Amino acid sequence: MADTIDRTALQQFLLRMGDNTLILGHRVSEWCGHAPVLEEDIALANTALDLIGQTQLWLDYAAEVEGAGRSADDLAFLRDVWDFRNVLLVELPNGDFGQTLMRQFLYDAWASIMLGRLQKSADERVREIAEKAAKENAYHVERSADTVVGLGDGTEESHRRMQAALDYLYPYVGELFESDATDAAMVEAGVAPDPAGLREDYDALVGRVMADATLRLPEKAYVHRGGRSGTMHTEHLGHLLCTMQWLQRAYPGCRW
């Protein structure tokens, strides 16, 4: 990592990456034991495991860059809502299986493009994490895309539910492509691409999958934003943190 880099910006960028995988991994893990069929239960657990594994790498690095003696666990379990930097999309509730898989695909599609670019990062650590995560994500996106297509082009009921999921989630997609000063600093340092620049590839991929799924992309969807900048979150995040952080908060300083 270049010494000249803006460390605060780098740390923010790493939190954005790690909080996305942490919150989404947590959401997906909520399915364990409750999925529609055993094979899906096992597959979802694999996705959650990959995402939490990636979280550990991103947040380890974020904690290191921060240099305040905190660990990845401290960042995950001891920050409050306003310090989280994940996009709003990943903190939305699971809903039915269709909504979970639609959210997964909309995230996976973005991650597949983002991680591809990050493998060319000027920062060696970022490059290494992205390389590992990209392999995992390549499978996730294939699986979630197949499931979205299968359910979109399945029965009347499954089609209706998938369209409803897409209509609900799509307004949260735009945030993935917002650019701010942190992003500009990352672009300048060669660490990460400008998020806005990923949109074209994303639209092509999502458009293809939705066409196969016989689903209609909402036109001119409103963009809900604020998660990655930390200025706004949904109410859902606080409840998620209540559950996730409870032990660490109730019994501070213990080893587990």
Add this chain to the structure above:
Amino acid sequence: MYAQMVKSTGKGVKTREEMSEDERAFQDKIDADTKIEPRDWMPEEYRKTLVRQIGQHAHSEIVGQLPEGNWITRAPTLERKMILLAKVQDEAGHGLYLYAAAETLGVSRDEMTEDLLSGKMKYSSIFNYPTLTWADMGAVGWLVDGAAIMNQVPLQRTSYGPYSRAMIRICKEESFHQRQGYDIMMKMAQGSPEQKRMAQDALNRFWYPSLMMFGPSDADSVHSAQSMAWKIKINTNDELRQKFVDQTVPQAEYLGLSIPDPDLKWNAERGHYDFTEPDWQEFFDVIKGNGPCNTERLGDRTRAWEEGRWVREGLMAHANKRAARIAAE
């Protein structure tokens, strides 16, 4: 164990004279440790007993996901979260392997699932107990998986080929389960006063339910005698329970925790620990549906099944459409 009260359907073990020629040849194969395979001739009672036993075992793995799954979202560190998730996921896998073994006997997984949800088929009593604190994740791994392994290791030698192969795979994968449980217990027992209290409390609550996992004494049961002759049961319930107590007592001592049994003591003459039997009335109450969590457990499984129907049907419909499109080309 995971199959605690499986009744064989026959009337007890037949003598060689009472057996038909097929039955004699079948018993000879079992006595010679030759595995029985799906299309081999087998007595109808052997088939039915196996479907019940393997099915009950599979259901136990699936329902068994729930008490531990209860803590996945509350695991205290990222690493603990991954370990617990991987473990509960393994249980889904084990259920899957076991259902597949039962399916080789001509019964479908969906049928077995519906029999579980209707209450026609049972699962292990242990999973009707609640997990109240994080230490319960330790106690479940240490005691519940410990008891399960005690039963599953000998079952690797069971006479039915697909069941035996499933057990071999399961035992291989389970090897980390008990250890991760004990690892949690060690951290708790060596931790803060609250953590120690949680650890002792977990042991107090899970000790007798764990002993119940082996089922009531079956020394005089004709059903057990038949199952043992068929090598689908290898040890008596009492043998396994004793073995479990003997193994667990020193492990508890190492943790500095006390087993909630004032009459527990080493019997030098027998070379085993003497211990207090669990309350069998409680066991029968739980089996009948009156355990602390029976309603929640079956409710969760029923909801997953009902709410998942549109997904299963949707993906199947898509597969059929695609196959039809390909055929039309």
Add this chain to the structure above:
Amino acid sequence: MSSVNPSAYPDTDSDAAPPRKEWPLWEIFIRGQHGMSHRHVGSLHAPDSEMAIKNARDVYTRRNEGVSIWAVESRHIAATVPSEKGPMFEPSESKVYRHPTFYDIPDEVGHM
């Protein structure tokens, strides 16, 4: 009596069954390492072959067990019938001359 049967399992061989609601059963074969043959590891359910492969990846390679996966629908496996085991397999038992140990070669000849 035919020595092969349409299926490896009982009651899973009916093509005439009414349209299935349950996902069909698949047999999974995995190549553990490069150079080894695929081995049967177990079964699972999936709506089609692509999902069968994906499910096999998630179910049967969680511990780094494989480098290649085959999936075949269980009802498409042809199997020998156990009652025909005699005529199928015993005739080869008497052909001892097919095995190297049948032949006595003097030690002086060296390794052969």
